[in-house]
Amino acid sequence: MTYVAGKVWLVGAGPSDPGLFTLKGKAVLEQADVVVYDKLVGQGVLAMIPEKTERIFVGKVSGNHPVPQQEINQILLREAQKGKQVVRLKGGDPFVFGRGGEELELLSQNGIAFEIVPGITSAVAVPAYNGIPVTHRDFVSSLHIITGHTKKSDEAEIDYEALVKLDGTYIFLMGVASIPKICAGLLGAGIEPDMPAAILERGTTAHQRRIVSDVSHLPAEAEKAAVKTPAIIVVGKVCALAEEFHWAEDRPLGGLKIAVTRPRDRSSELAQKLALLGAExxxxxxxxxxxxxxxxxxxxxxxxxxxxxxAVFTSPVGVEIFFNKLRAMKKDIRSLASLQFAAIGSATKKSIEEKGILVNLMPHEYSGKALGELLTQTVLQEEQERSRKVRLLIPRAKIGTEDVLKPLAAAGIGYEDLPIYDTIESSDCENRMEQDIDYVAFTSASTVKGFVKQTGLTDFKHIKAVCIGKKTAEEAENYGMQIIVAKEATIDSMLECFKQLAH
Incomplete structure (x- = not known):
């Protein structure tokens, strides 16, 4: 049998929360040539796919398979035979009712190399995010994971009598449409009518829902709540612990889904802090x-x-490009010994000071206007003391706000406005604005403009925009967005704003 250079990694993406994606899964994803993925893969995990990587969406959800399983198998084979490094990205764990074995059969028959990267299964993670331990020594001694349907039937043939005799915790995956039959089967097999039971919808996301009842009443409660997929059913005494052990929704931002619009290379600080506070x-x-x-x-x-x-800096990215160029020219900070440094705000200040240079000037209000006015006042005083003109170098974006320059020009202060980077609209967010996002975080007027052009929306009145400052808010307001402005133009002030909105 002839082997080809291509290879397939079957990777479990976990239930949705990107924090549950494995380190190995992330490493494999970053080196892939092509990623074949399902609808149940969380957006946070999809955001880890490098921009250059080809994506093939196969759209599978329970009961809806626009791309048949056999065609998915052929796609994996075809891409690997082209010599590509292929990642098959699946929600949950590929070997826990994920059809992982079926997808490997054709690869194995054709001599395609493959690896398995297990994922965290929703059968364990979703109950955990709802405060339900699937095992507990005071209640159960076994755990059973059952599929709601099989390859040959939309409804699985389940031996309910054998299950009930085991007296454990029962997790039913892909069984939402079969709730009445599942509960009737358990009751018919002799399970206690008041046995705690729960249905958990959209587990590990900001908008997860938990309906806790008992086996007798769960079908009616689920119908009343209009439960939809993805959801799992949990039956067992441990379900009663959810009232005591729930935690995900109790975090400061536990119920919020927030879109972050900063450039990919500068979103990490805001994104990390939002995630640590519980936001999706x-x-x-x-x-x-x-x-x-x-x-x-x-x-x-x-x-x-x-x-x-x-040297006057108006953004962290300007700092990075400036000092990278300095190193490329075989120079170091000693060549900057004659300079004083000004920063527009705390993030820019931090970037400068990480280079070993202390910042001499920063306005209390982090805006171009405040920086320009403070510089003007400071430089005029210096010129009077030194009895000579003072000259400024302002390395910044090609198209930047004029607010920082106007006070300087009006006062006759000499400066060089030096473009060192360009701000361009990203195509990465095109048509990916999900309907259930609670707030959008904007950190500059340019992120608002890019968002408007790239999301494919025509009406922005429903967008709740949390803005870092007045200029950003003015731009968002131009499009009719609902405006919330942070008290200070800082990431931490934006975080405080989100905390207030969550309560």
Whole structure:
């Protein structure tokens, strides 16, 4: 049998929360040429796929298979035979009623190399996120995972009498449509009518729902609540512990789903802090930053750095590009010894000080206008004391706010407005604005513009926009969004804003 260079990784993505995705799964995802994925894979995990990687959506959900299983098998084979590194990304664990074995059969028959990366199964994770331990020594001694349907039948043939005799916790996957039959089967097999039972919808997400009842009343309660897939059924004494052990919704942002629009390379701080507070995140990088290549003006500035008195930075990305170029020119911070440094806000200040340089000036209000006014006041005083003109270097975006420049120009202060990067609209968030997002976080006016152009929406009145400052809020308001403005133009102030909104 002839082997090809291509290979397939069968990767379990977990139930939805990207924090439950395994380290190995993430590492494999980052080196893939093509990713074949299902609808049940969480958006947070999909956001980990590199932009260059080809994506093939096969859209499987319970009861709806627009791409038949046999065709999915053929896709995996076809892509691997092209010599590609293929990731088959599946919700939950691929070997727990995930058809993983079926997808490997054709690969094995054709000599395609493969690896299995197990995922956290929803059978355990979803009850845990609802405060239900699937095992507990005071209640049960066994755990049983049952599918609600099989390959040959929409309803699985279950030996309810054998199950009930085991006196354990029963987890039914893909059984929402069969709730009445499942509960009737258990009751007919002699389970106690008041045995605690629960149905858990959209587990591990911000909008997860938990309906706890008993076997006798669960079907009626589920119908009343209009439960939809994805959901799992849990039957057993441990369900009664949910009232005491629930925790996910109790976190500061536990019930919020938030879209983050910062550029992909600068979203980590905001995203990490939101996630630690319990929010479910949708990463929609509305803009990208791109260094201006062959920047003769920046190189020229480095050759004449002693002619400047101040270096003024308006963003962390500007700091990174500036110092990367400095290193590329075989120079270090000693060549900046004559400069004082100004930063627009705390994040930019942090970026500068990470280079070993203390920031001399930062406004209390983190805005271009406040920075420009403070610089003007400071520089005019310096010029009077030194009896000479002071010159500023302002490395920043090609298209940036004029607010920082207007006070300087009005006062006759000399400066060089030096473009070192461009801000472009990202195509990464196109048509991915999900209907159940609670808030969208905007950290600049440019992220608002990028969001508007890339989401495919025409009406923004329903968008609840949490904005980092007044300029950002003004841009969002232009499109009719509902505006919430952080008290200070900082990430931490935005976090406090979200905390207040959650209560």
């Amino acid at each position: 995140l949708v990463l929609l990088p509305a803009i990208e930053t791109k260094e201006i290549e062959n920047n003769d003006a920046l190189e020229e500035a480095f050759h004449h750095m002693n002619e400047y008195d101040w």
